[in-house]
Amino acid sequence: MxxxxxxxxxxxxxxxxxxxxxxxxxxxxxxxxxxxxxxxxxxxxxxxxxxxxxxxxxxxxxxxxxxxxxxxxxxxxxxxxxxxxxxxxxxxxxxxxxxxxxxxxxxxxxxxxxxxxxxxxxxxxxxxxxxxxxxxxxxxxxxxxxxxxxxxxxxxxxxxxxxxxxxxxxxxxxxxxxxxxxxxxxxxxxxxxxxxxxxxxxxxxxxxxxxxxRMFEPTAMDVLGRAINVEQAPVLWAYVDDLAKQLGALAPEHIVLGMTEGFYVTSSDLQLIPSNTVLKGRTLHIPLIYLGVLDSAETSAVIGHELAHFAGADTEYSLRFLPIYDGIGRSLGVIAETMNASDLLQRTILRPAFMLGIYFMESFHHAVNHWSRSRELAADAAGARLAGNAAAASALVRISAVDPLLHERIGEHLGRATRPTADRLVPHDLATSVLHELAAQTFSLPAEELAAQLPHPSDTHPSNGERVAALQISAEEAVRRGTRAMDALHACAAMDYYFSDPQALRLGLTEDFLEHYVARDAEVVEELRTYASTAVDDVKLHEGARTRGIFSMVFFGMFLLLGIGLLAFTVARPDLVQDKKPLLMLCGLGLIGLMLILMVISLRMIKRADMPALLLTPEHLVFNNFKAPIAIRHIADFGITDGQGVVLTLYLEGDAPLPERVSSSYFAPNAKLLKRKRAVQLQLMQVRRDGKKLKAQALAELIGTYLNAGNARHLLQQRFEGGV
Known part of the structure; x- marks a missing residue:
């Protein structure tokens, strides 16, 4: 298509x-x-x-x-x-x-x-x-x-x-x-x-x-971290240079130290946060905490794996192709944002470019995935040559086992930073605190986790099970080594080993990390508050088709009289109709029956014209024939179609309770419950608010405003545990 x-x-x-x-x-x-x-x-x-x-x-x-x-x-x-x-x-x-x-x-x-x-x-x-x-x-x-x-x-x-x-x-x-x-x-x-x-x-x-x-020019990748020089990390730079020489690979021109993101190399332009420094050329990203989580052999295997992308036939691919490919993906995201913020004319102008850009990227999708898998397995082998197959396999397992626990602890500390209280202290040294907390954990890796893929900013990795098997190490041995217990003091010492002033570096990274997420949290909260303030009053929507109902009632009434007249004439003057009497009586009775049905429908429009068909409140949507209102937080999405009348469809969340219907009059505007689709549907001839007709676009904006506001209030309530 x-x-x-x-x-x-x-x-x-x-x-x-x-x-x-x-x-x-x-x-x-x-x-x-x-x-x-x-x-x-x-x-x-x-x-x-x-x-x-x-x-x-x-x-x-x-x-x-x-x-x-x-x-x-x-x-x-x-x-x-x-x-x-x-x-x-x-x-x-x-x-x-x-x-x-x-x-x-x-x-x-x-x-x-x-x-x-x-x-x-x-x-x-x-x-x-x-x-x-x-x-x-x-x-x-x-x-x-x-x-x-x-x-x-x-x-x-x-x-x-x-x-x-x-x-x-x-x-x-x-x-x-x-x-x-x-x-x-x-x-x-x-x-x-x-x-x-x-x-x-x-x-x-x-x-x-x-x-x-510029849509196909690479866009710089934002990275939260600090670029460290040789004076700050003499041991780390010497260590990385030595690994690169052993592999015959190009050494990185920059080393960026982050807090939680994985190990990776890139030749894309990087814009560091919060310094806004732009780095060009080969960059190696190292997560500080993992220098304490992994042992020296595992660290050599992981860094060697990344440096292998700058060795041999993979060098040109890593240096030239991937920065362009990754940058174009980010550029298309920028164009999509520009389209969303533009008017209809500009969106129409940009749409062919966006469509072509998507097609352009999709044309290479399978080939890129193919080479990504191949180059990852080759890089694993290169890392294993430096540290041994067992260390390379255990590093894969250890990162997979520790990663969810690491992010859980990081999330807890971010919660304390964004919602500080007297009894919830924010650490000044996040890396050391997390290592001590991880040391108290028992690491485990379910068998199915060996099929999971490691997160990576640019590549599609093979499954961990495939990578361990390619290293010719049994899954049992890899899991046993990768889930070993961790000693906090030894881990902290291993992490600090590479730096000339590790404490200053840890404190600086902690400050950058927490301030970044606190600022982002404040922006989100402010945006939620803006949404929450947009819909605070009740709004009653009704059909308002009284005029149409009266007109159709009169119109169909005339045909009803015609049918009655035809029937009366046939009965009164059979001599004039002769053998056509049965046909004329059938036509008269049919016309009377049809007009009666249509007049009942017209009467329905008249009677329910001013009845509330839907009541929008700040927290709920209320329908006539449902026992209880539907909470806005239970609505996943909605759709509006405008053809023979207006149809509003609300799609419920997967865990939301289905509303119960109650008996109601035919002459009242009722909603349907579509159980299979987990949806509620309301069909009206038209929709009016305060006597004024709403077009489909205006109705969509109104419903969207109330849903956004209700969800924003719910999120704020969760965020602040009961108050905005």
């Missing part, structure tokens, strides 16, 4: 515009020929009329287009026609130029599209070949990522200009000889207004030009 949409937007539409321009060019040629023929005829008839007027005077009568008129009137009409031709002639040339412009612009858009299509076909071919050749993947990906943005921008500009030229042609085509009516003038003005809108859209396109041209 996505491919079909791209074909429609990028190929069929510009081709259709080009064909339309060809048709306009033919019409302009026919118009020019007609004008030339008329001009020639006028040039012949004027001397004849002038000679006739000089010979016979004003009383002469001539036949002009089937009408007998005086020769002076005929000369006046010829003069007027010649004046119209002096206007229509240049206008025809302008229209001819516009038609040619449409053809050229349509051709340019089609040409740009064909280039894009060839690129997309190349992507498909490259994607299939990339499993055998990473060089092919890198070359094609880089080449197309450079060309596609310019192709797409040219396509959109050509399309917008072509549409403007078409509309301008049709607007000018309304101009004709003789008096132009007011309606024709209005139509021309309306078309020209649309032309201006198209030109404005192209100007708006210029505002988004920078975003679109």
């Amino acid at each position: 996505k491919t079909l949409k791209l074909i429609a937007v990028l190929i069929l539409l510009p081709v259709a515009l080009g064909l339309f321009g060809t048709w306009e060019l033919q019409r302009s040629a026919d118009r020019a020929a007609e004008l030339a023929e008329t001009q020639s005829a006028l040039q012949k008839i004027r001397p004849q009329l002038e000679a006739l007027a000089a010979k016979r005077g004003a009383v002469a009568v001539v036949d002009l287009d089937g009408e007998s008129v005086g020769v002076m009137v005929a000369l006046s009409r010829v003069a007027q026609a010649e004046g119209d031709l002096r206007t229509l002639g240049p206008l025809s040339e302008v229209m001819r130029g516009l038609a040619k412009g449409v053809i050229v612009l349509g051709a340019l858009a089609t040409l740009a599209t064909l280039v894009g299509v060839l690129g997309l076909l190349g992507l498909g071919i490259a994607g299939s070949r990339a499993r055998q050749s990473r060089d092919q993947l890198l070359r094609t990906f880089t080449r197309v990522s450079r060309v596609l943005p310019y192709v797409l921008v040219g396509h959109i500009i050509a399309m917008g200009a072509a549409v403007a030229a078409i509309l301008a042609y049709e607007a000018l085509g309304i101009w004709h000889a003789g008096r132009i009516s007011a309606g024709e003038i209005k139509l021309m003005l309306a078309a020209l207004v649309v032309v201006l809108v198209c030109l404005y859209s192209i100007w708006e396109m210029g505002k988004q030009l920078r975003v679109m041209l």
